[in-house]
Amino acid sequence: xxxxxxxxxxxxxxxxxxxxxxxxxxxxxxxxxxxxxxxxxxxxxxxxxxxxxxxxxxxxxxxxxxxxxxxxxxxxxxxxxxxxxxxxxxxxxxxxxxxxxxxxxxxxxxxxxxxxxxxxxxxxxxxxxxxxxxxxxxxxxxxxxxxxxxxxxxxx
Numbered sequence: 403x404x405x406x407x408x409x410x411x412x413x414x415x416x417x418x419x420x421x422x423x424x425x426x427x428x429x430x431x432x433x434x435x436x437x438x439x440x441x442x443x444x445x446x447x448x449x450x451x452x453x454x455x456x457x458x459x460x461x462x463x464x465x466x467x468x469x470x471x472x473x474x475x476x477x478x479x480x481x482x483x484x485x486x487x488x489x490x491x492x493x494x495x496x497x498x499x500x501x502x503x504x505x506x507x508x509x510x511x512x513x514x515x516x517x518x519x520x521x522x523x524x525x526x527x528x529x530x531x532x533x534x535x536x537x538x539x540x541x542x543x544x545x546x547x548x549x550x551x552x553x554x555x556x557x558x
Contacts (some may be wrong), residue, residue, distance in 0.1 A: 461523045469512045
């Protein structure tokens with residue numbers, strides 16, 4: 403059964419605009435709103451591929467670093483072990499990733515893209531490049547992008 407949200411009440415004639423300065427002036431609030439906006443655009447672009455941002459990041463890192471341990475990839479992305487195992491399992495079930503016992507540490511798994519995974523990643527990266535171009539244009543160009551990334555690096 404689909405639940406419908408009740409729309410907010412219409413403001414009456416005497417009501418003033420909703421005061422939002424107390425939240426919109428908070429850096430964390432604005433970062434979260436920006437993240438939501440970027441993720442919504444990502445999800446729209448990648449809906450056809452059924453790919454979420456975390457999955458895309460995992461595929462890119464595995465593609466750039468074949469044979470690295472699951473724990474390394476998870477740590478770089480800040481994903482908890484249990485969540486990462488589930489994420490990789492889903493990519494494995496789709497035929498995009500394979501886990502191979504590590505040569506150095508038999509307790510660990512090395513991650514590789516399958517041939518299908520490499521082709522899929524190429525397609526996904528083309529979509530992401532277009533999305534990134536649109537985002538950079540929205541920011542005001544490459545210089546604004548570089549400035550934003552430098553500012554974000556201060557928080558990481």
